[in-house]
Amino acid sequence: MTEQHTNIYNFGFIDEDSKREVRRQLLKAVALPGHQVPFASRDLPIGRGWGTGGLQITMAIIAASDTLKVIDQGDDESVNAVNLRRLLTRTTGVSTTVDTQAATIIQTRHRIPEEQMREDQILVLQVPMVDPLRWVEPNLERATVMHGEADYGRMWVYMYESVIKAGDIRIATQYPVIVAGRYMMDTTPIPRWDVLRLHNADHLSLFGAGREKRVYAVPPYTTVEPLEFEDFRFKTEYAEGQRCHRCGATNTFLTGHFVKSPGTDEPGHWVTSCSDASYCDKQMVAQGWTEAQE
Amino acid sequence: MTDVASWVLNVTGLTKRYGLGCPRCAESTGPDHGSSQCPFCQTVHACVNAGFTLYQGEVLGIVGESGSGKSTLMQLINLTINPTAGEIWYREPTQDSTAMNLVTMDGFTRRHFRNDRLGIVHQRPELGLNMRFSVGGNVAEKLLLANWRHIGRIRERITELMIQTELPPERIDDDPNTFSGGMLQRVQIAKALSSNPGLLLLDEVTSGLDLSVQARVLDLIRRIQWEQKMTMLLVSHDLGVIKQLARRTIVMKNGFIVESGLTDQILEDPQHPYTQLLVSSAL
16 A cells, blocks of 8 residues: 555545444344345445445455455456456555455455355445336335335236246346345346355355445355246256357356457457456466466 | 124224324214314324124125225225224134234234235225236236245136136236226236135225126125125125125214114114215115
8 A cells, every 4th residue: 555545545445434334234234134224325436336335345344454356247357347446455455366266355246256155255246226126116115115024926926927928037137036035135236147156155245236325135054046936947048059268168157259350351250258257267277278378 | 693703803993093183183073073184183083993893704884975984994904004093803714713913913924914814806906906917917916925936827726716707818918908997896806816815805896887897796796705605895885785795884974983783774774864864865
């Protein structure tokens, strides 16, 4: 940490009282798995809706001894991840890593890392939308009562309707789940691929929505069940025969890129690669790859 | 004729007021004063000290003019509004079941009790149905909340209910906006019956329907009552409906129950001046 930053900002940017407030709400969120807890959501040097919820959670729980990993869409080097990581390291001086195994706090948007996380690790998610009932009850006050009374009949009708109209459950992302058999939770921003990874996970997951001013949590070893019917099951994204063009993995969440060499007449083509970039690199190293080769 | 042990619903001292009330409320509101609103503190006494018992398989009618508190009473029993005072006891019609006080239930238990044990049919279908969902989805709501998780079996049950309520089963996936008023009332009845409720609440079900459709809906309700020995609470301002369906009747005015007894007795020999006016003004 430079001396200039030490003088201007508190450790972790926001002041200690704000951090304590976030931690208090997080304790409540952990005690009531899946329940949305309102929090103050302070102003930050980045705009709301750009990961401020996850950022405030990380700021509130981080200590000088932590090792931080920040990813966006599985990638450590995308713009959002780089900026959030820079803000955190400049104001705390903690060491960072791209290795999932080495990190103690992983802040993410979208993905849960491919590698199995451990009990001593915390996953912090930046959440865009909070309430799964928003689709069926736009009035927040009434939706809160519905959560309180576990009145999820209408959400189930929404699932029924999607099967009737589309022939199968047609929810791409924001897949609703029931946490610990009680609260319905929106799994934004997690893709369906990773939803089942929350179920009885070893790690603690903390969700923060800065714009909507809510935090919620899935503690370790908590049941997370996606809404599904006995004759229409929850399905993850999967395309037959798809594999990563770099490491050849077939068991990871893949993203598509359009590849075209600049300055040539080559028309370009689509390739798929692992969304979790650091996992992909690890697999490549195991196959005898060095960075200079690419 | 009715066994004392077979009551389903027991209401005592049920009161709902909007406002704080004042010492002069009691002497200035009620049927003798022609208003349920206190002229001094503006408190509205929507339902005052209502009490009655409903027995297994019985149909109880509630009549009264607009603003007499009959809908408030219905909403109190449907647990959609909280009473200021009083108790509502419900008891399963089976042997050796224990009675439950619905007023002191917590929200979670109440929500699930209402889903499983109560069925309600509203005057306006938009209140009871979600017009954005299909007809089948509306009927399925109570089943889904009661943990039915097999689409095939749910649809079998919906089809069964639609046949029972004289709806064309092939229109299961249609938009409710394409249904006529009488059909929508039948969709509401199908939804209400889906959980085999212990008590069916009917709030002005035939008001706003034309006469021939009214007759068909009433026939349907009477058939369900006959076949399933359904206990019903029937709110109506139409004495004809009450006369056809209800064995006993309660007459309400300005928030008070002014008269209660057998329907025949009330229609043939009304005692309270308001009931006399009501009966004499019936067409």
